[in-house]
Amino acid sequence: MPLLPRLPLQAADSFEDPRLLRLANGVEVVSLCQEQAPLVCLDFWCQAGSAGECPGEEGVAHFLEHMVFKGSERLEAGEFDRRIESLGGSSNAATGFDDVHYHVLVPAQAVPEALELLLDLVLKPRLDPADFRMERQVVLEELAQSEDQPEEVAFQRLLALACPQHPYGRPILGTRAALKAQTPDGMAYFHSGAYRPRRCSLAVAGATDQLPIDSLLANSALAGLEPLDSARPAGPALELSPGVHELKLPRLEAARLLMAWQLPAADDQEAVAGADLLTSLLAEGRRSRLVQRLREELRLVESIDLDLNVLEAGSLALLEAVCAPEQVAAVEEQIAVVWQEICCSPPPESELERARRLVANGYRFGLESASSVAGLIGHQCLWGRLQPLRQPLELLQRWSVERLSSELLPLLAPERACRLLALPA
Amino acid sequence: MSRSTPLPPLPQPERFELPGGCPVSVLHRQGPAILSARLWIRGGSAADPPGQRGRAQLLAGLLSRGCGELSGDQLADLVEGLGDELRCEASEDALVISLKCASDDAPALLPLLGVMVQRPWLDPDQISLERQLNLQTLGRLREDPFQQAHDQLRSHLFGQGPYGHDPLGVEAELAGLDRPQLLDAAAVLGGQGAALVLVGRPPAGLEALLQPPDSPAWSSRSASLLNGQGAQNEPGLLLEEQDTEQLVLMLGTATVPLADPRSLALRLLQCHLGVGMSSRLFVALREDHGLAYDVGVHAPARCGAAPFVFHLSSSAERAAEATTELLAEWQRLLDQPLSAEELALAIAKFRGASAAGRQTCGQIADRQAMVLGHGLGWSYADEALERAGSLDPDSLHVVARQLLSRPSLSLCGPSEALRAAGTVWGAHPLSRPSGVQALS
Numbered sequence: 001m002p003l004l005p006r007l008p009l010q011a012a013d014s015f016e017d018p019r020l021l022r023l024a025n026g027v028e029v030v031s032l033c034q035e036q037a038p039l040v041c042l043d044f045w046c047q048a049g050s051a052g053e054c055p056g057e058e059g060v061a062h063f064l065e066h067m068v069f070k071g072s073e074r075l076e077a078g079e080f081d082r083r084i085e086s087l088g089g090s091s092n093a094a095t096g097f098d099d100v101h102y103h104v105l106v107p108a109q110a111v112p113e114a115l116e117l118l119l120d121l122v123l124k125p126r127l128d129p130a131d132f133r134m135e136r137q138v139v140l141e142e143l144a145q146s147e148d149q150p151e152e153v154a155f156q157r158l159l160a161l162a163c164p165q166h167p168y169g170r171p172i173l174g175t176r177a178a179l180k181a182q183t184p185d186g187m188a189y190f191h192s193g194a195y196r197p198r199r200c201s202l203a204v205a206g207a208t209d210q211l212p213i214d215s216l217l218a219n220s221a222l223a224g225l226e227p228l229d230s231a232r233p234a235g236p237a238l239e240l241s242p243g244v245h246e247l248k249l250p251r252l253e254a255a256r257l258l259m260a261w262q263l264p265a266a267d268d269q270e271a272v273a274g275a276d277l278l279t280s281l282l283a284e285g286r287r288s289r290l291v292q293r294l295r296e297e298l299r300l301v302e303s304i305d306l307d308l309n310v311l312e313a314g315s316l317a318l319l320e321a322v323c324a325p326e327q328v329a330a331v332e333e334q335i336a337v338v339w340q341e342i343c344c345s346p347p348p349e350s351e352l353e354r355a356r357r358l359v360a361n362g363y364r365f366g367l368e369s370a371s372s373v374a375g376l377i378g379h380q381c382l383w384g385r386l387q388p389l390r391q392p393l394e395l396l397q398r399w400s401v402e403r404l405s406s407e408l409l410p411l412l413a414p415e416r417a418c419r420l421l422a423l424p425a
Numbered sequence: 426m427s428r429s430t431p432l433p434p435l436p437q438p439e440r441f442e443l444p445g446g447c448p449v450s451v452l453h454r455q456g457p458a459i460l461s462a463r464l465w466i467r468g469g470s471a472a473d474p475p476g477q478r479g480r481a482q483l484l485a486g487l488l489s490r491g492c493g494e495l496s497g498d499q500l501a502d503l504v505e506g507l508g509d510e511l512r513c514e515a516s517e518d519a520l521v522i523s524l525k526c527a528s529d530d531a532p533a534l535l536p537l538l539g540v541m542v543q544r545p546w547l548d549p550d551q552i553s554l555e556r557q558l559n560l561q562t563l564g565r566l567r568e569d570p571f572q573q574a575h576d577q578l579r580s581h582l583f584g585q586g587p588y589g590h591d592p593l594g595v596e597a598e599l600a601g602l603d604r605p606q607l608l609d610a611a612a613v614l615g616g617q618g619a620a621l622v623l624v625g626r627p628p629a630g631l632e633a634l635l636q637p638p639d640s641p642a643w644s645s646r647s648a649s650l651l652n653g654q655g656a657q658n659e660p661g662l663l664l665e666e667q668d669t670e671q672l673v674l675m676l677g678t679a680t681v682p683l684a685d686p687r688s689l690a691l692r693l694l695q696c697h698l699g700v701g702m703s704s705r706l707f708v709a710l711r712e713d714h715g716l717a718y719d720v721g722v723h724a725p726a727r728c729g730a731a732p733f734v735f736h737l738s739s740s741a742e743r744a745a746e747a748t749t750e751l752l753a754e755w756q757r758l759l760d761q762p763l764s765a766e767e768l769a770l771a772i773a774k775f776r777g778a779s780a781a782g783r784q785t786c787g788q789i790a791d792r793q794a795m796v797l798g799h800g801l802g803w804s805y806a807d808e809a810l811e812r813a814g815s816l817d818p819d820s821l822h823v824v825a826r827q828l829l830s831r832p833s834l835s836l837c838g839p840s841e842a843l844r845a846a847g848t849v850w851g852a853h854p855l856s857r858p859s860g861v862q863a864l865s
Contacts (some may be wrong), residue, residue: 009742036456038432038780045614070704078712081702086770088777090429090701105781106689107430144670145718145738150568153695176683250668285505290494299554302561322565350506364457370782 017378017388021214023223026197030381031204031213032373040111041159043103044122045373045382046075048194051097051167051210051227051235051313060182064102067187069093074125077131080121080328081138089114094095098312098380099357103133105371108207112216119221121193127184131306134174136179139424143173148251154422158318159192162418163388164236168219168311195228207368238262248425255328259319261412266310269385273359273395274408279308279317281347281355281404282338282412284355289338289347291301298334300327302316312383317412325423332421336414343409346401356396363392432780434807435789438622439503443539445637445642447615450793450803451631452624453784460531460625461786464522465798467617467648470594471514471587471729477606479559479594481515484545484610486555488522490698491546493538500537509534513541515592517726519798520614528626531795535634538621542614543643547607556602563593570665574673576662578734578835582679587729618648622795625786650684650800659829660858662850665837670812672744672754672838672846675723675752677734678781680828683726690731690816690824694723697763697771698735698754700778705767709754710737718745728799733829744842748834748849755832755855772813779806786792831855839864 021029050061069091072078084091089106102122106114146152156171163169202222217223240262264271283290283306294301302322311318321331365371367389379385406421410416430794439448447464473480489511490497504511509526511534522541523738526534566572573845576591583589588727593599621635628634633642636642658678681687720737736756739747782788796805834850836843 021525034456036454078703078708082770085701085703086773088432088457088773088780090774090777090781091527105777107780109430134712134715138711138718139739141671141716141738142718144740148570148669148671148738251568253568254561286501287505295558296554299557310566322507322561324561341459348479353507354506358505361508364527365459365787366523368459368786371784 005173007390013303018386023217025225025227027222027225028199029202029217029382029388030060030377032377033208033209034206034370037370038104039370040108040208041103041105041370041374042115042118043203044103044118045101045201045378045383046100046195047199048100049098050172052194056260057168057190059393060187062172063099064187065093065095065100065189066135066139068125070121070135072118073119073126076213078328080117084114085118095172105295108211111211115216119266123221123225127188129184139179142224150249153249154247154258157247158260158420161243161420166213166236166240168238197225199232201378202382203374205374212229232270235313241414241418246421248314248423250425252422254322254425255325257321257328257331259417260416261314261317263317263411265314266312270395272310272400274399275308275330276359276402277355277399279306280358281351282306284358293338294331294334302329311344328421339412339414347407349401352401356368432776434811440633442787443788445644447621447645448647449621451627454625458528458625458626458710458816459786460526460528460627461790462623462788463794464621465794466520466614466619467798469517470517470592471517476598478590478601479599479706480602480606480610481520482592482594483555483559484607485513485515485520487551488541488545490551491548493540493544497551513637517588517592521739528628530741531628532634536637539640539643547604549604552604559601560596561592563596566842570673571664571676574675574835574837576666578675578677581661581663581833582732597722615645620648622790622794624790631708648798654694660831660856661833662847663835664843666840666843667837669838669852671738672842673738673837674747674751675734675736675835676755676830676832677732679730679732680766682729689812689820691724693775693813693821694772694825696774696801697767700774706754710750714750716743716750721765728803741839741842744845745849748846752853752855758825758829762818765818767819776810779810810830
């Protein structure tokens with residue numbers, strides 16, 4: 001088993017550097033020891049999010065994530081959960097636009113068994129037709145539950161309007177029609193094309209100091225995964241469609257002004273760090289520009305949030321303002337005013353430093369638990385961006401007020417946004 | 426059978442008492458150079474006086490909107506300028522001030538805890554803003570059918586009692602709250618007991634930071650155990666009509682405080698029923714019947730009678746089937762004890778959840794401040810883990826029959842689904858006024 005040397009990098013705080021192991025078939029395994037952690041997190045990542053679905057497959061990535069837990073060639077339905085939980089562990093999974101991950105959290109002594117179970121489950125799902133029919137019902141219930149939350153409906157509509165030609169505009173859960181048309185064979189085809197070396201990674205974080213990770217992996221199902229000859233085709237480019245839209249929703253009590261902007265893609269990590277700084281400067285904390293103006297001074301909104309969603313084809317900044325319906329026009333106007341003010345008069349260095357500290361501490365606090373560390377390094381590894389833990393902190397230092405103003409602020413111009421006004425019906 | 430690893434006990438903290446009587450526990454922990462602090466002050470929304478529901482949460486929101494020498498903006502500039510977090514929220518039983526900061530920032534921020542509780546400004550303009558925000562949030566919560574079902578069940582189980590309303594309050598009463606009522610509330614903060622827990626890498630000279638030499642002592646004390654009022658459960662059917670895709674079902678009852686010895690059995694029943702994907706409700710309702718995506722048990726720790734609630738949402742056209750299956754699961758609890766294997770798995774999950782809850786400084790501080798605030802000991806959680814091993818299926822069954830025999834059903838969804846579910850409820854033994862009939 002070829003082993004890469006330890007990365008000669010210094011980690012943030014008291015953490016060791018992530019350690020990379022590349023299996024013969026190309027699968028990369030990254031690990032990090034956390035001496036204070038009571039548990040170990042195993043996190044399997046795969047580039048098999050909803051953006052990789054072909055026409056007719058809408059929802060299959062997420063549906064497959066459900067079906068994985070229905071057992072494998074060796075494991076009966078429910079056996080994985082029973083065995084993991086009887087070891088004092090827990091498990092879960094999540095599907096995004098770009099990727100999916102499955103994670104288990106177990107005591108260190110249980111890692112060998114948990115690793116074998118997890119890899120068997122994820123790499124060799126049984127996809128039994130009867131289970132398939134039953135689980136489809138569960139996914140349809142998930143869809144219905146989501147549709148009963150008016151805020152969810154509004155956000156989904158915003159994405160559809162902002163990304164009409166891109167998979168990011170489609171619901172990850174899929175549509176009823178597409179879900180009802182899917183078959184176990186079609187799902188198996190999707191699985192066999194996606195769950196392959198160079199499209200998967202595994203992260204191990206937590207109390208790993210006594211674990212023989214290399215030998216565990218050498219004989220694992222992961223090492224036996226066969227590569228595909230062809231490389232994964234590149235996904236479509238994202239080109240956000242600006243516009244102004246309105247939607248009336250029943251059971252909505254407060255109006256929502258939703259806005260989406262396109263920002264640099266995940267691969268441009270320096271720009272992502274800058275975007276993180278800019279969105280924090282604008283909307284994180286009581287003294288951020290938007291919160292201060294719209295909630296604290298003018299009292300126009302109940303809340304205003306601006307989240308950065310880092311994505312492979314292009315990141316999205318999503319703004320949500322919650323307000324009374326009669327205040328919507330004033331809210332929209334003030335958002336534009338705040339943007340204009342920053343353009344005309346760059347913020348003082350102290351304001352950037354505040355944002356830098358908020359982002360940096362948020363990152364540091366996220367390095368505490370095994371789950372969050374495994375998620376971080378597993379995701380980096382999956383997309384070929386493994387880096388020393390201190391790197392994100394260093395990237396923040398590369399941004400000055402002038403650089404933010406010239407490179408990123410123009411991307412958040414109101415006219416570049418897709419706007420959706422959701423009003424009570 | 427379960428093969429879970431015993432959890433190493435939580436180390437004992439350093440302990441000292443602030444001059445006014447508030448107990449402080451400090452747990453040093455390796456890892457990132459951060460510190461989490463929780464000041465748990467008994468007297469949350471359960472202590473809102475009649476006609477003033479929402480007072481505790483309004484006060485909580487105002488503690489960081491100006492105190493001591495700092496205006497709200499200056500306080501925010503200080504905390505956010507360092508990149509840290511300082512929040513105060515009211516739950517049913519407590520006001521909790523939470524600080525999460527880099528260890529280097531702790532000397533600048535820890536003195537704020539005492540200032541917030543002793544010298545809040547309660548500035549009328551800030552009261553007006555905070556009250557408006559809470560009223561808006563209360564209105565927005567009505568969008569969520571789960572919240573609607575939860576609200577009407579809570580109101581039925583606890584009525585005008587301490588847990589009968591959302592900590593945010595009741596709109597008409599919250600709208601009338603102003604500075605005089607908040608001054609009253611602030612004046613008694615800590616009188617019913619408090620606990621301060623710090624976890625992580627604390628700075629040197631902690632006692633002086635928490636009690637600066639020139640500041641008055643905050644009069645407080647250790648929290649004592651409460652007897653906990655008994656719950657008066659009477660089965661009821663609560664209906665809220667909404668034009669939704671799904672019917673939300675909540676089946677629950679009021680039980681006992683965390684300090685009651687029977688709460689451990691309830692916790693194990695919760696693990697059996699609702700924790701993890703091997704849990705009974707998950708398997709029976711989701712995996713075997715495909716009735717729901719989200720199904721579980723809500724059973725928070727409380728100083729008084731805590732709710733124990735099954736919850737799920739299912740397509741409106743399957744309302745009758747979902748109600749039938751949910752009621753069957755509750756009845757099963759009353760009719761038959763867990764198997765030895767089920768109990769072993771529940772204990773493993775209890776242990777696993779405890780370990781998972783000790784991953785971060787914030788998690789430990791949260792849990793330990795709550796335990797101490799309830800008047801329980803630092804090692805309560807470890808002792809409970811040990812005691813769990815000595816419980817048998819029959820003892821859990823006895824507790825289930827004592828405490829869970831008279832549930833009520835709360836529904837939120839379209840009218841036809843309400844009717845179908847109501848019919849199933851009306852025909853079920855659990856709906857009868859006396860729970861005795863439900864015990865077969």
